[in-house]
Amino acid sequence: MSEFSIIGRRLPKVNSWAHLTGEARYADDIFLPRMLYGRLLRSTRPHARIRRIDVSRALAHPGVVAAVIGADMPEKMGIMPSTQDETALAVDKVRYVGEPVAAVAAVDEDAAFEALSLIEVDYEDLEPIFTIEDALEREDVKIHEEAKRANVFKEVHLSFGDLDAGFARADHVRDDWFFFEGNTHAPMESHSAVAQYGGDDKLTLWTATQVPHYLHRELEKVLGLERSRIRVIATPNGGAFGGKSDPFGHEFAAALLAMRTRRPVKITLDREEVFYAHRGRHPVKMRIKTGVQKDGEITAVHYQSWLDGGAYASYGIATTYYTGALLTVTYRIPIYKFDGVRVYTNKPPCGPKRGHGTTQPRYGFECQIDKIAEDLGLDPLEYRKRILQPPNSRTVNELRITSMGLGECLDALQRRTHFSERRGQLGRGKGIGIAGSAYISGAGLPIYWNDMPHSGAEIRIDRGGGVTVMCGTAEIGQGSDNVLATVAAETLGVYPSDVHVVSGDTSLTPVDLGSYSSRVTFMAGNAVRDASLKLRTLLVGAAAEKLGVPETRLLSAYRRIYDQDDPEKFVTFADAAVLAESKHGTLVAAGSYKPPKGIGGTFKGAGVGPSPAYSYQAAVAEVSVDLDTGTLVVDKVTTAHDCGRALNPPNVEGQIEGAAYMGYGEIIGEEQVFRGGLHKKPSLLDYKLPTSLDTPALEALVVESVDAEGPFGAKEAGEGPLNPVIPAIANAVYDAIGVRFDETPITAEKILDALGKRDNRGVTKKRIGPDGLGGDADPNRALRRLGATTAARERRVAGDGGQSPPTG
Amino acid sequence: MTKELLTLRVNGEPRTIAVEPHHTLLEVLREELGLTGTKHGCELGECGTCTVLVDGVPVLSCLTLPAFLGDADVRTVEGLAGAGAPGRGAEREATLDPLQTAFAEEGAAQCGYCTPGMLMTARALLDANPRPSRAEIAQAISGNLCRCTGYTAIYEAIEKAAARS
Numbered sequence: 001m002s003e004f005s006i007i008g009r010r011l012p013k014v015n016s017w018a019h020l021t022g023e024a025r026y027a028d029d030i031f032l033p034r035m036l037y038g039r040l041l042r043s044t045r046p047h048a049r050i051r052r053i054d055v056s057r058a059l060a061h062p063g064v065v066a067a068v069i070g071a072d073m074p075e076k077m078g079i080m081p082s083t084q085d086e087t088a089l090a091v092d093k094v095r096y097v098g099e100p101v102a103a104v105a106a107v108d109e110d111a112a113f114e115a116l117s118l119i120e121v122d123y124e125d126l127e128p129i130f131t132i133e134d135a136l137e138r139e140d141v142k143i144h145e146e147a148k149r150a151n152v153f154k155e156v157h158l159s160f161g162d163l164d165a166g167f168a169r170a171d172h173v174r175d176d177w178f179f180f181e182g183n184t185h186a187p188m189e190s191h192s193a194v195a196q197y198g199g200d201d202k203l204t205l206w207t208a209t210q211v212p213h214y215l216h217r218e219l220e221k222v223l224g225l226e227r228s229r230i231r232v233i234a235t236p237n238g239g240a241f242g243g244k245s246d247p248f249g250h251e252f253a254a255a256l257l258a259m260r261t262r263r264p265v266k267i268t269l270d271r272e273e274v275f276y277a278h279r280g281r282h283p284v285k286m287r288i289k290t291g292v293q294k295d296g297e298i299t300a301v302h303y304q305s306w307l308d309g310g311a312y313a314s315y316g317i318a319t320t321y322y323t324g325a326l327l328t329v330t331y332r333i334p335i336y337k338f339d340g341v342r343v344y345t346n347k348p349p350c351g352p353k354r355g356h357g358t359t360q361p362r363y364g365f366e367c368q369i370d371k372i373a374e375d376l377g378l379d380p381l382e383y384r385k386r387i388l389q390p391p392n393s394r395t396v397n398e399l400r401i402t403s404m405g406l407g408e409c410l411d412a413l414q415r416r417t418h419f420s421e422r423r424g425q426l427g428r429g430k431g432i433g434i435a436g437s438a439y440i441s442g443a444g445l446p447i448y449w450n451d452m453p454h455s456g457a458e459i460r461i462d463r464g465g466g467v468t469v470m471c472g473t474a475e476i477g478q479g480s481d482n483v484l485a486t487v488a489a490e491t492l493g494v495y496p497s498d499v500h501v502v503s504g505d506t507s508l509t510p511v512d513l514g515s516y517s518s519r520v521t522f523m524a525g526n527a528v529r530d531a532s533l534k535l536r537t538l539l540v541g542a543a544a545e546k547l548g549v550p551e552t553r554l555l556s557a558y559r560r561i562y563d564q565d566d567p568e569k570f571v572t573f574a575d576a577a578v579l580a581e582s583k584h585g586t587l588v589a590a591g592s593y594k595p596p597k598g599i600g601g602t603f604k605g606a607g608v609g610p611s612p613a614y615s616y617q618a619a620v621a622e623v624s625v626d627l628d629t630g631t632l633v634v635d636k637v638t639t640a641h642d643c644g645r646a647l648n649p650p651n652v653e654g655q656i657e658g659a660a661y662m663g664y665g666e667i668i669g670e671e672q673v674f675r676g677g678l679h680k681k682p683s684l685l686d687y688k689l690p691t692s693l694d695t696p697a698l699e700a701l702v703v704e705s706v707d708a709e710g711p712f713g714a715k716e717a718g719e720g721p722l723n724p725v726i727p728a729i730a731n732a733v734y735d736a737i738g739v740r741f742d743e744t745p746i747t748a749e750k751i752l753d754a755l756g757k758r759d760n761r762g763v764t765k766k767r768i769g770p771d772g773l774g775g776d777a778d779p780n781r782a783l784r785r786l787g788a789t790t791a792a793r794e795r796r797v798a799g800d801g802g803q804s805p806p807t808g
Numbered sequence: 809m810t811k812e813l814l815t816l817r818v819n820g821e822p823r824t825i826a827v828e829p830h831h832t833l834l835e836v837l838r839e840e841l842g843l844t845g846t847k848h849g850c851e852l853g854e855c856g857t858c859t860v861l862v863d864g865v866p867v868l869s870c871l872t873l874p875a876f877l878g879d880a881d882v883r884t885v886e887g888l889a890g891a892g893a894p895g896r897g898a899e900r901e902a903t904l905d906p907l908q909t910a911f912a913e914e915g916a917a918q919c920g921y922c923t924p925g926m927l928m929t930a931r932a933l934l935d936a937n938p939r940p941s942r943a944e945i946a947q948a949i950s951g952n953l954c955r956c957t958g959y960t961a962i963y964e965a966i967e968k969a970a971a972r973s
Contacts (some may be wrong), residue, residue, distance in 0.1 A: 770959065
C-alpha cells in the first residue's frame, strides 16, 4: 500500500479531456471580434544592409489596415539581458534568410499575404559567413559590429586544477574530435500570437510561449508600455521543446499592430517560418581529451567546444557554458578544463533545444568513454559504474550533487537488456550500445539577476471544496498543469480532478520563470507544495477541533480529513473548508520556491550548471545495419531514468519515450542545414522527422532515487532522457560494423562511405568525423579557404561593386 | 474572389456557409464553422495534423476543397464523442469514444496538438479493422506526425480501445 493517495497512480492528466475533445484552445484557435490577420515579411538575403523599406503600396492594398517595420520598434531585445542583440523586426541590417523585416495586418489572411509582395525592400548585400571557421577568422566581415574578435559572440575558459599534471598521471590519453549537426524542434504547432489592445490602454497577448514572464518584461521594453498595462497569457503549447522560449518578432509585431489599430491582431507562422524562427540545437564542433589510469579512473579532462550560434544571441551565453558545465556530474573528474567559443553566422539563430547545450558534449563524451573502455578492455557498462560521481558530493567545478541514480539506471538496463552478455556477440551488422547522462532540474539562477522566488503559486479553496491553483508555468505538453494539480491534490487530500489549474497568465498567476531548463516539476512543484501545506494546516486545525482529535493524528486523502486510528472518524474536505473559512477567513495561500544558496561555485561563469538536483539516465540502443544499402535501423531503445519520484508514471514514461524518439531523430537524419544561406529543407517533407514506421521500439524504465529536496522526491524527466540515446546509438553502430561515428547524423551515405561502398571503391574507414576545426586533417585548409573567399570577394567587388547575390 | 454558397454535413449537422472557393476544408472548419478542434501543422499535406473523416475515410483537410465534398459526411474530433450526450464521470465516459478514454489513460496525448488528427485516423482504422496488430497501427498512423510521444503510448491506447470495443 502506497504512502500516497495520488502520487504514483496511473491517473489521466487533468488537461487530457480538453486535448481529446478538441476543446483545448491553442493560440491560433482564438478568434476575436474585429480581429485582423497579420503576416511577416522575411528577409531573402543572408546578410545585407537595408537601404530602404517602403510599405505604402502594401498599405494601399484592399483590406490592409496597418503595417509596421523595424524602425517602429528599434529597442534591442533578447532573452538574456546581458546579450540583447536583436530587434523585433530587422533594423538597418538583416542577418539571415527568413529574418522578419516588416509586418502587415489586414481584414483577412489572403489580403495580408498579398500585401507582403507589395512591400519594397532595397537591400545592399554584404558578404555572408556560414561556417564556424570563417566566423572565427574573418575580421573583415562583421555580422555584429559589437563583436570584439572577428565574429565571436562569446568565449569562455574555465580551469579546475592542473591539467598538465592530470594528464601526466594518466596511463592512457584519448584525444578525439566530434561534430554534432544542428537540428530543430519542429513542434507540431507553429508559433502563434493574438494581441488585443483595449479601450483601457491595456495590452493582452495570448501566445504559444514557454516563458510568459520573460516575454512580459521584453514587451515592456520594446513597446514602451508599462508592464502594469500588459498581460501575457501563455496558451497551451502544441509542443515546444525549447523552441518557444525566446521573445519572437511576431509577438511584438502583433502587439504593435493591435496598439496601432485598436483591433485584435493574430499572427500565426506557417511551417516554413517555423524553421526560420528556429532557436534549435547548435551545431557544435568538439575536441575532448581525457586521461585515464589503467583501471579506467579519469585523471583529467580537457573539453573544448565551438558553437555555431547563427545570427543572434538567443540563450547562447548559457548554451556555451552548458556545453562544458554538466560533463562533470556523471563520472569522477578530478581535473577539468573547459574552453568554449560561440560564433555568429548568417543563419537562423540557434538556442535551446531539449537538453540545451548538454546534448552535444554528452554525445562526444559518451562515445569517448566507450572508446576508452575498449582501449582498456573493460565492459562499457561496468566501466561507467566504476567511475560514478558519488551522491552527496561536489564536482570538480563545484556543483553540488545530491541524489544520484545513474548506477541504478545502469543496473536496471543490464537486467532488462543483458547488455554486457550481448555486446560484441550479435554478429556483423547487429550491434548494441550504451551511454549515460545527466540533466538539471531547473537552472540554479534566473536569467536576470534578482533575489525573488523562481516560482510562486497561489492556492484558493472554495466553499464547495474546489481547489484553484494559480502558477505562472506554461503548459507545453510536458504535463505541468497536471504536476501542479497532483502536488496540490496529494498535499490537501483531494483528487487532481478537484483542482482547477490556472497557469501562465501574468495577471492572474504569481511569477514562475517558465517552462524551460526542466524546472517546473521541481520548482513550481515545491511552490505548490508550500502553498498547499499552509492551507492544509488550517483545514486540519479546523477538523481537529470539530472531531476532538489531535492534529497529529489526522490525515487527509480522498476528500476527507480523518483520524488515522479510526478512519471512519472524519470530516469531508468541503466541510473542513467551511470550518476553516469560518475561523480564518478566505482560504488563500501563497507559496514559493527558490533554490538554496551554495549549490554552485563563486567563480565567474559559475552561474550556469548549478541546479537543486540532477536527473540521471542511461540508454541502451540495439541496431541493425544493412551492409549493402547502408541503412541504419534502430530496433529498440531502452532508457532508464532517475526522476527522483514519478509523480504520474504515465507522464514520466511519456517524457522518457518522447525524449528517446527525439534523440533518435537527431542522430538518424534530422539536420538544419543550408546552401548559400538558404535553408535546404524548411518543410516537414524534407526535414525528416521520424514517423511511426521509422521509430524504434521504445521502453522506459523508471528509477526513483527520491530526492530530499524535490516535491515528494521528484526531479526532472523532460530533457535528460534525450541525451544518452544519441551516443548509445553511435556506440551500437560501432558494435555492429566497427566504425566510429564521431559526427551526427549517421546517414546511409556515411555508412556506405565507411564501408568503402560509395565512391571510395572498397577503401574502408574506421571512423567518420572531423579531425580538426577545419573539418579535415589538413591544418592549412582553413587558411586556404580564407584566401579563396577573400579572392572571390575581391573579384566581386571589382566586378560589380559587390551587388551580386552572395554565393555560399 | 466570389464566395460560393455551400452546404456541408459536418458531425451530422447541415451547415450552410459562404466560402471562398479556394479555401480548404481545414480553413472552413476552423474559420467559418468555429470547429477549431481540427489543427494545422503544415497546410501542405505533410504532417497529418489536420486529418478529418470524410465518409469514414481519413483525409487531409488542408488538401481538400469543400466544393468537392457534396453531401459527404464530414466528421471532426468534436463529433467523435457520442453526440449531445450530457453527463459526467462514468456516464460521460460511456459517451466518449473508447479511443478518447484510452488516450487519456495511456498518456497518448502530451501536447495534444496532433491528437485530433491521430484520433480520427485511429477511428477509421478501428472501424475497418477492429483488432489491428501493432504493425497495422503503425502503418495506419504513419501519416500523422507526433513530436511528443514517440508513438508508444499511442499504440498502447489504440490497442486498449480496440480491446474494449
